[in-house]
Amino acid sequence: MDKQKLKPISGFPEWLPEFRLIEQRWIDTIRQVFESYGYASIETRAVEPVDVLLKQGDTDKEIYAIGRLFEDRPDAKPEYALHYDMTVPLARFVAAHLNDLVFPVKRYQIQKAWRGERPQEGRFREFYQCDIDVIDRREIPLHFDAEMPAIMTEVLDRLQVGAVVTKVNNRKILEGFYRGLGIEQANEVIRIVDKLDKIGASGVARLLTDELAVPADRIAKILALAEIKGRDDSVIGRAKALGVSSPLLDQGLDELAFVLRELGTQVGRGYVADLSVARGLAYYTGTVYEAKFVDWPDYPTICGGGRYDNLVGSLINQRLPGIGISIGLTRIFAKLVKEGRLKPGRKAPTDVLVALVPGNDYATAKATARTLRERGIRTEQYHEERKLDQQLRYAAAKGIRYVWFPPATAGAPHEVKDLDSGKQGPADPRDWRPSL
Amino acid sequence: MDKQKLKPISGFPEWLPEFRLIEQRWIDTIRQVFESYGYASIETRAVEPVDVLLKQGDTDKEIYAIGRLFEDRPDAKPEYALHYDMTVPLARFVAAHLNDLVFPVKRYQIQKAWRGERPQEGRFREFYQCDIDVIDRREIPLHFDAEMPAIMTEVLDRLQVGAVVTKVNNRKILEGFYRGLGIEQANEVIRIVDKLDKIGASGVARLLTDELAVPADRIAKILALAEIKGRDDSVIGRAKALGVSSPLLDQGLDELAFVLRELGTQVGRGYVADLSVARGLAYYTGTVYEAKFVDWPDYPTICGGGRYDNLVGSLINQRLPGIGISIGLTRIFAKLVKEGRLKPGRKAPTDVLVALVPGNDYATAKATARTLRERGIRTEQYHEERKLDQQLRYAAAKGIRYVWFPPATAGAPHEVKDLDSGKQGPADPRDWRPSL
Numbered sequence: 001m002d003k004q005k006l007k008p009i010s011g012f013p014e015w016l017p018e019f020r021l022i023e024q025r026w027i028d029t030i031r032q033v034f035e036s037y038g039y040a041s042i043e044t045r046a047v048e049p050v051d052v053l054l055k056q057g058d059t060d061k062e063i064y065a066i067g068r069l070f071e072d073r074p075d076a077k078p079e080y081a082l083h084y085d086m087t088v089p090l091a092r093f094v095a096a097h098l099n100d101l102v103f104p105v106k107r108y109q110i111q112k113a114w115r116g117e118r119p120q121e122g123r124f125r126e127f128y129q130c131d132i133d134v135i136d137r138r139e140i141p142l143h144f145d146a147e148m149p150a151i152m153t154e155v156l157d158r159l160q161v162g163a164v165v166t167k168v169n170n171r172k173i174l175e176g177f178y179r180g181l182g183i184e185q186a187n188e189v190i191r192i193v194d195k196l197d198k199i200g201a202s203g204v205a206r207l208l209t210d211e212l213a214v215p216a217d218r219i220a221k222i223l224a225l226a227e228i229k230g231r232d233d234s235v236i237g238r239a240k241a242l243g244v245s246s247p248l249l250d251q252g253l254d255e256l257a258f259v260l261r262e263l264g265t266q267v268g269r270g271y272v273a274d275l276s277v278a279r280g281l282a283y284y285t286g287t288v289y290e291a292k293f294v295d296w297p298d299y300p301t302i303c304g305g306g307r308y309d310n311l312v313g314s315l316i317n318q319r320l321p322g323i324g325i326s327i328g329l330t331r332i333f334a335k336l337v338k339e340g341r342l343k344p345g346r347k348a349p350t351d352v353l354v355a356l357v358p359g360n361d362y363a364t365a366k367a368t369a370r371t372l373r374e375r376g377i378r379t380e381q382y383h384e385e386r387k388l389d390q391q392l393r394y395a396a397a398k399g400i401r402y403v404w405f406p407p408a409t410a411g412a413p414h415e416v417k418d419l420d421s422g423k424q425g426p427a428d429p430r431d432w433r434p435s436l
Numbered sequence: 437m438d439k440q441k442l443k444p445i446s447g448f449p450e451w452l453p454e455f456r457l458i459e460q461r462w463i464d465t466i467r468q469v470f471e472s473y474g475y476a477s478i479e480t481r482a483v484e485p486v487d488v489l490l491k492q493g494d495t496d497k498e499i500y501a502i503g504r505l506f507e508d509r510p511d512a513k514p515e516y517a518l519h520y521d522m523t524v525p526l527a528r529f530v531a532a533h534l535n536d537l538v539f540p541v542k543r544y545q546i547q548k549a550w551r552g553e554r555p556q557e558g559r560f561r562e563f564y565q566c567d568i569d570v571i572d573r574r575e576i577p578l579h580f581d582a583e584m585p586a587i588m589t590e591v592l593d594r595l596q597v598g599a600v601v602t603k604v605n606n607r608k609i610l611e612g613f614y615r616g617l618g619i620e621q622a623n624e625v626i627r628i629v630d631k632l633d634k635i636g637a638s639g640v641a642r643l644l645t646d647e648l649a650v651p652a653d654r655i656a657k658i659l660a661l662a663e664i665k666g667r668d669d670s671v672i673g674r675a676k677a678l679g680v681s682s683p684l685l686d687q688g689l690d691e692l693a694f695v696l697r698e699l700g701t702q703v704g705r706g707y708v709a710d711l712s713v714a715r716g717l718a719y720y721t722g723t724v725y726e727a728k729f730v731d732w733p734d735y736p737t738i739c740g741g742g743r744y745d746n747l748v749g750s751l752i753n754q755r756l757p758g759i760g761i762s763i764g765l766t767r768i769f770a771k772l773v774k775e776g777r778l779k780p781g782r783k784a785p786t787d788v789l790v791a792l793v794p795g796n797d798y799a800t801a802k803a804t805a806r807t808l809r810e811r812g813i814r815t816e817q818y819h820e821e822r823k824l825d826q827q828l829r830y831a832a833a834k835g836i837r838y839v840w841f842p843p844a845t846a847g848a849p850h851e852v853k854d855l856d857s858g859k860q861g862p863a864d865p866r867d868w869r870p871s872l
Contacts, residue, residue: 005485006532006751009516012481014529016536017543020477036809038786038816038836041456045448045562046482046548049441050505063505068498068552069486069517080445081505093450096442100452102783102833106816107453112482116504126481143798143819265799266806315442347538350474362579363701370702373472380474380542383579397538400474 011117011125013334018399021345023128023333026159027110030130030327033155034108037147039132042107044089046114047080056088056283056311062115082114086131087283087311087324094135095315104136110329122300122331130155131305133324135312140321142255145287145307146262148325152291152303153270161332162341163294164302167274168263170256171284171306173239174275176249177225181218187282188212189222194278196226226276232264233257235273252286259287279304283311289325299335302328346399351378351434352416353395354404356385364406368414371429372404379404395419402434447553447561449770454835457781459564459769462595463546466566466763469591470544473583475568478543480525482550483516492524492719492747498551518550522567523719523747523760530571531751540572546765558736558767566591567741569760571748576757578691581723581743582698584761588727588739589706597768598777599730600738603710604699606692607720607742609675610711612685613661617654623718624648625658630714632662662712668700669693671709688722695723719744725761735771738764782835787814787870788852789831790840792821800842804850807865808840815840831855838870 008014015023031041053063065078083089086109094105110130117123132151134144149166156164174193178186192207199207201223208214208222221242228238236253256273263271279288286307293299305325312320336342354369356362365381372379380400382391395403396419404427405415416432417424444450451459467477489499501514519525522545530541546566553559568587570580585602592600610629614622628643635643637659644650644658657678664674672689692709699707715724724742729735741761748756772778790805792798801817808815816836818827831839832855840863841851852868853860 003752005488006528008532009481009483009485012483014479014481016533017476017478020479023479024477035785036812036814038784038789038814040453040784041460042453043450043456043459045445045450046550047445047448047562049445052441064502065505066500066502066518066550067514069501069514078503078505082502092442096444097452102830106784114482114502126483138820141819143817147817147819265802316439348474348476348542349471353474366701376472378472378474381579381583383577383583384574394538 009125011119011123013124013126013330015337016344016347018344018347019337019342021349022342023329025345026329026333027128027130029158030110030155030329031108033151033158034130034132037106037132037151039106039108042090042093042109043111044083044086044093044109046082046112048083048089048092050078050081052092052315053081053084053088055314056281062117064114064116084115085113086111086129086326087133087308087322090131090133090135090324091312091315091322094312094320098316103138104134104140106132106134108132122335124330124334127328127330128333130327130329131324133322135320135322137318137320140307140309140323142258143262144323145255145259146266148287148305148323149263149271149289149291150266152289152325152327155327156291156303156332159332161293161302161336164270164291165294166271166289166291166303167277168256168259168271168287168289169273169275169277170252170259170287171278172248172252172286173256174225174252174278176246176252177239177242177244178222180244180246180249181221183212183214183218185212189214190278191280193222193226193276194280196276196278201226228275229272231269231272232260235260235275239275255286279306283308285309287323293335296335300328300331302332302335304328348380348398348400349378350380350398350400352380352402352404353391353400354379354381354406355388355391356382357388357405357408358385360406360408364410368404368406368429372432375430377434392417392419404429445561447555447559449560449562449766451773452780452783454780454783455773455778457785458778459765461781462765462769463564463566465594466546466591466765467544469587469594470566470568473542473568473587475542475544478526478529478545479547480519480522480529480545482518482548484519484525484528486514486517488528488751489517489520489524491750492717498553500550500552520551521549522547522565522762523569523744523758526567526569526571526760527748527751527758530748530756534752539574540570540576542568542570544568558771560766560770563764563766564769566763566765567760569758571756571758573754573756576743576745576759578694579698580759581691581695582702584723584741584759585699585707585725585727586702588725588761588763591763592727592739592768595768597729597738597772600706600727601730602707602725602727602739603713604692604695604707605709605711605713605724606688606695606722607715607724608684608688608722609692610661610688610714612682612688613675613678613680614658616680616682616685617657619648619650619654621648625650626714627716629658629662629712630716632712632714637662664711665708667705667708668696671696671711675711691722715740715742719747721745723759729771732771736764736767738768738771740764784816784834784836785814786816786834786836788816788838788840789827789836790815790817790842791824791827792818793824793841793844794821796842796844800846804840804842804865808868811866813870828853828855840865 288306291303309321413426722743727739745757849862
């Protein structure tokens with residue numbers, strides 16, 4: 001075997017048990033918060049028809065197609081590919097199961113997704129995403145637009161990921177503003193404004209001139225709108241003060257004002273309205289979200305989402321509005337590991353190691369382990385009659401706090417050693433408890 | 437969108453929320469049992485180098501390779517493929533992280549795997565497997581050979597999957613017996629005997645004659661060995677009575693006798709030594725397991741595993757013995773769903789729906805929901821001011837038992853309605869509890 005084959009594959013992170021334990025706890029916490037708001041779990045298959053995936057915008061280069069290794073028809077166009085997010089699969093799932101679901105559908109999905117991206121910091125090829133979404137057959141109340149970032153903020157607080165800022169905007173503001181300026185290709189402008197972070201105001205101005213021939217005075221307005229940030233109604237006033245108007249813009253500003261008021265009552269100071277936020281994907285139609293680490297502003301977006309009132313329905317020619325938000329678990333986790341902000345957990349879940357004392361009866365050790373286990377204590381047996389020293393070293397190396405010594409003769413007391421304190425004393429497997 | 441694209445993909449199962457809830461509970465239970473024996477979680481990436489996967493036997497046709505959809509070099513041989521099990525990835529993981537792991541490594545893995553098989557009952561293309569394995573740098577004590585099926589039996593009991601029989605054998609018995617008969621190509625014989633279930637004794641005899649030119653008297657012995665089944669030491673006696681001997685055979689019989697004795701003390705009557713069990717995969721070297729539904733004996737194996745003392749080491753030219761067992765979660769779950777033996781769960785995890793009473797204050801409803809949620813009660817708000825009747829119907833459709841009515845005026849009592857009993861009465865969100 002070529003040792004090269006054992007090396008990590010760039011963009012496909014794996015964790016040793018002591019970090020996997022923390023990742024698991026994170027997933028448990030996320031699930032608990034999602035369920036506490038009434039969202040139900042689903043999982044969708046890893047693959048979707050290529051056509052379904054390609055329908056949604058600018059992702060064609062990033063898709064991993066699958067095919068049988070020794071395909072009978074090697075030239076055939078790939079039919080299926082790994083999903084790159086959970087929103088498109090959800091849309092397909094809901095469209096396929098319309099009559100089996102109760103609306104509004106409120107679901108969460110914690111699964112891996114895959115993108116054939118060039119690996120760089122914060123960009124993975126295989127990664128966990130944790131999504132909540134609502135899909136309905138009726139209009140979805142605006143209250144959900146506030147609930148989404150509130151839930152996400154609660155998750156990130158409980159995971160203690162450090163300071164995060166959630167930027168909120170509304171696609172109707174952008175589109176309505178651009179239309180109010182007399183620009184027809186609003187989506188093209190959005191696509192370019194979305195690059196503001198990367199290429200700056202001058203870069204955006206150049207693209208708007210070169211690609212869309214937007215006149216300079218309108219470019220100035222577009223950039224002025226993108227500069228507006230704030231946490232209260234003043235944002236609305238400043239947008240209106242730019243002197244552009246359209247019914248869609250007014251509606252977007254009303255919606256944003258509502259979301260800001262609701263967030264103000266519940267999520268502390270970790271959000272901001274930021275009228276530069278566009279979100280790349282074509283399917284958003286209203287409120288959009290984008291969260292960043294405060295300490296690493298250049299690190300990619302760690303949570304994102306928004307309202308997509310036409311995505312699901314477009315699959316079946318019905319109206320099925322949707323809204324959702326996605327937590328980039330792997331992206332967040334990997335960054336905190338890299339920065340040393342996550343303390344590794346233990347290397348084993350074991351509470352107690354039942355030693356196999358040389359010369360002792362194996363059956364006694366086994367019965368002891370079973371008794372402890374039946375009482376909910378995670379117990380492993382050392383299955384090899386080795387020197388006690390070796391067994392203690394094993395326990396210490398795995399972070400197992402207690403080592404149990406069954407008696408050599410029937411009726412003699414059991415003993416347990418606490419490796420933290422070094423103390424050892426008699427104990428009864430029927431009522432002993434580890435300290436927490 | 438072509439409606440065809442919304443249809444299920446054969447072999448890629450998906451569950452509605454009410455069954456996904458049960459699948460989640462199963463996974464929680466499996467995880468809990470695995471951890472109660474001290475096994476630590478890891479997850480490996482979904483893909484492995486094609487070479488690593490191909491090294492292990494007869495699986496080449498079943499592998500899904502991945503490649504970027506618009507590959508720059510479309511003729512390039514695929515480099516990576518989706519894993520088809522968790523054992524080969526574990527071997528690669530351990531070989532790659534030798535110095536970061538504490539031995540014996542005891543890990544569990546609950547992940548999806550993929551095989552490009554022709555779909556038929558019980559054979560999936562995407563499926564969950566739940567594996568426990570031990571890998572060590574020293575010889576692994578035989579006690580683990582008994583612990584593996586004991587853990588698996590405990591899991592299946594707790595999941596209440598119905599009657600299961602676990603067949604146990606030892607590769608050393610087969611190989612030693614065939615060598616004792618003077619047959620050199622023991623692995624070839626094993627591969628053919630493994631088809632016994634499918635093609636019967638006459639089919640096996642024919643293949644042994646045609647492909648390996650085994651003389652008829654030896655074929656008779658081979659088939660006689662394969663007929664031996666039983667739960668105690670008589671199995672050993674009957675194997676010896678066939679008059680074949682070799683040191684490897686003796687060792688295999690000793691090991692099987694040990695495992696049978698240990699199982700006899702702990703797993704009830706759900707196991708049997710069955711000297712016809714071979715397991716297809718080339719890497720097994722000792723004890724092997726194979727579990728079947730008692731009620732559906734033709735359904736594929738639902739759990740399997742065994743000892744593989746050379747697999748991990750072969751990657752790095754060291755000796756690293758291993759043993760493990762794998763629960764075919766999707767295979768078991770899908771069968772019980774199909775047979776109507778699993779009662780669907782609720783369509784939502786929600787305990788309480790806080791109604792939005794027409795004319796009432798939204799902020800009061802929101803504060804009520806928050807109070808309940810902070811007390812660990814899973815609470816969703818109905819966000820739309822619709823007729824109460826509609827809200828009650830929504831709760832009933834999702835299986836939400838309680839509907840909460842915040843007061844219309846400050847100071848008036850809250851009320852809660854139990855949809856199971858139909859009773860409604862006053863309640864305080866600060867101390868009310870749902871009944872279980």
